[in-house]
Amino acid sequence: MRAGLVHSAQSLYAQLRDQLKAEILQGRRAPGERLPSEAELTAHYGVSRITVRQALNDLQKEGLLVKAHGKGSFVAQPAVAQDLTRLKGLAESLGGAGRSVHGRVLGFKPVKASAEAAARLGLAKGAPVMQLQTLRYLNREALSLNHSWMPLAIGERLGRIDLANRDILSVYENELGLAVHHAELSISAALATPAQARALAVAPGSAVLQVERVVHAADGAPLHYEHTVYRSDLFSYQLTTARSAA
Known part of the structure; x- marks a missing residue:
């Protein structure tokens, strides 16, 4: 010994x-x-x-x-945290301070909405939607695997825009003139599937954060539904709350 x-x-x-x-x-x-x-x-x-x-x-x-x-x-790289008190994209929240957030588009095509995507977007099952798949990196480490769906009328306007390296919320506001108002967010713990593990360069069964988000316009209309899997060793959410007076 x-x-x-x-x-x-x-x-x-x-x-x-x-x-x-x-x-x-x-x-x-x-x-x-x-x-x-x-x-x-x-x-x-x-x-x-x-x-x-x-x-x-x-x-x-x-x-x-x-x-x-x-x-x-x-x-492991020190984990970064995204503040939940404001609705921001990943690059808006994590960029700067020596960090670089960039991405790669894995797929962008029209598909028929699944029952889940249709319900979140207020559409009929099988309605045409645009599906976007991206892999986001923090510096050189794979950070998140994202699947997004949007109404076809919105998705068709994104064809020539760089979707790999820009936050989709910024694209909606600055390129399409859409007013992003609020989002519903749900977070759960999960284990990486073999496909997710390959994309994120982790072992199958590794702990991940699973996040679902529906983004709405001011009138409540759904603009965007996404399902994102984050490496839990690199990423967390942060929220500060106050106890109101009785």
């Missing part, structure tokens, strides 16, 4: 976990840095592969490590 692990009441995996955790929290391992492989850690610390795996799994659960399928374990 080597590298600072000793026989004690504390299990070997807990000692290894705490040692790696200290290296991360003290800045000796930088955000985005790749950890040695399980085999390398096994050889370096003189412990079993199971011990190493337990330690890494604990650090992943704590949000200190991110596992990329087929690539190994990396020190």
Whole structure:
């Protein structure tokens, strides 16, 4: 047994976990840095592969490590938070302060509205809508996978606009002249499906935030329905509330 692990009441995996955790929290391992492989850690610390795996799994659960399928374990980037007190797009909320939010369009096409999309947009099931799929990045890390639907009359006006690197709310207001008024938002915890995991470069079953949002005009008409999956190790929502007087 080597590298600072000793026989004690504390299990070997807990000692290894705490040692790696200290290296991360003290800045000796930088955000985005790749950890040695399980085999390398096994050889370096003189412990079993199971011990190493337990330690890494604990650090992943704590949000200190991110596992990329087929690539190994990396020190997690500090999570960013989006303020819920105002209706903003992702780039509006997270851009600046050394952060870059950009994206890639995965698909943009007319489809028949599913029952769920139709209900959210106030349309009949099977009505024509435009579907937009995007993958958003924070710096160079995949952050969110988004599926959006909008009435066809709105979607057809978006054809020549850069939808990869602009917030859709800004596009609606500044390019289409639509007055965005309010949105209904629901947030839930979920586990990444295999397809979501591939897009977000995480292991299948990783914890994600699942967000549904319906954006409305001032008259209440639905403009946009979206379903977004965020990496929970990189992103959170923040809300400040006040207790009113009785």
